[in-house]
Amino acid sequence: MPKTDINGFKRRSKNVFDPNATKPFKLSRTKLENFVCCPRCFYLDRRLGIGVPPGFPFNLNSAVDHLFKKEFDSYRAQKKPHPLMLQYNIGAIPYQHKDLDTWRENFVGVQYYHEKTNFLLFGAVDDIWEKPDGELIVVDYKSTSINGEITLHDEWKDSYKRQMEIYQWILRRNGFAVSNTGYFVYANGLKDPDGFNDTLLFKTTVLLYTGNDSWIEDTLIRAHECLSSNTIPEYNSECSFCAYQALTHNV
Numbered sequence: 001m002p003k004t005d006i007n008g009f010k011r012r013s014k015n016v017f018d019p020n021a022t023k024p025f026k027l028s029r030t031k032l033e034n035f036v037c038c039p040r041c042f043y044l045d046r047r048l049g050i051g052v053p054p055g056f057p058f059n060l061n062s063a064v065d066h067l068f069k070k071e072f073d074s075y076r077a078q079k080k081p082h083p084l085m086l087q088y089n090i091g092a093i094p095y096q097h098k099d100l101d102t103w104r105e106n107f108v109g110v111q112y113y114h115e116k117t118n119f120l121l122f123g124a125v126d127d128i129w130e131k132p133d134g135e136l137i138v139v140d141y142k143s144t145s146i147n148g149e150i151t152l153h154d155e156w157k158d159s160y161k162r163q164m165e166i167y168q169w170i171l172r173r174n175g176f177a178v179s180n181t182g183y184f185v186y187a188n189g190l191k192d193p194d195g196f197n198d199t200l201l202f203k204t205t206v207l208l209y210t211g212n213d214s215w216i217e218d219t220l221i222r223a224h225e226c227l228s229s230n231t232i233p234e235y236n237s238e239c240s241f242c243a244y245q246a247l248t249h250n251v
Helices: 029-037 039-046 059-078 083-087 155-173 216-228 240-249
Strands: 025-028 110-114 119-123 127-130 136-144 181-189 202-210
Touching: 025 029, 029 039, 029 119, 029 155, 029 216, 039 216, 039 240, 059 127, 059 136, 059 181, 083 202, 110 155, 119 155, 119 216, 136 155, 155 181, 155 216
Parallel strands: 025 119, 136 181
Antiparallel strands: 110 119, 127 136, 181 202
8 A cells, every 4th residue: 555755745665765674675776877867856766656757668679688698698508709709809708607597687687785775786787708717797788770880978878887887886796706897789770771671780889898886885875865864855957857747746
């Protein structure tokens, strides 16, 4: 049953933060990213149960991810490098681990219990590669269709970088040696062919990114302080969802 929270708002009871709870609170990588982008919307969602509108599913992107996983898994089984690894001179092979399928599973993923906040932080990785010395490389699959060169320079891709850094941080806290170097395997749908013919053609680029997870510890603590407060964070004029919440929920 819905419970009444701050200012009389009705909140859902499932996975909404309770400051008095002793059970670890599951916090996804996506929700921590929401806090980075807008503490107010994060609070409304995780404390009051007023979520942002769900986005449309990117089914074609999901299909590309699925096919990438099947393709890399075939080389994983052979303990051989994928041709893209050879093309980009990456000294690694797809990593084998008994829990890899679990780490890839949505709503489960790779997890770490953060004792200071009582958060169970989790996120589903796309892939992990292993260097000859045993150090792990976090890999994320992306797909798009644009004209021109694929890069990581766009400001909105900062969320991609933080995503990778969170995975690196969680794996390190689980005792794994993890490289700061990660890779985005980026498929770009080509618009050059003369027709569709029931076939989409892609050009895949592998982009190197050097992660820095030093921001995560402090961010988790600030996110916990945010949720533990009885005061809703200030309105964010740069957040489109804040305007939506103000119109639909009068907050």
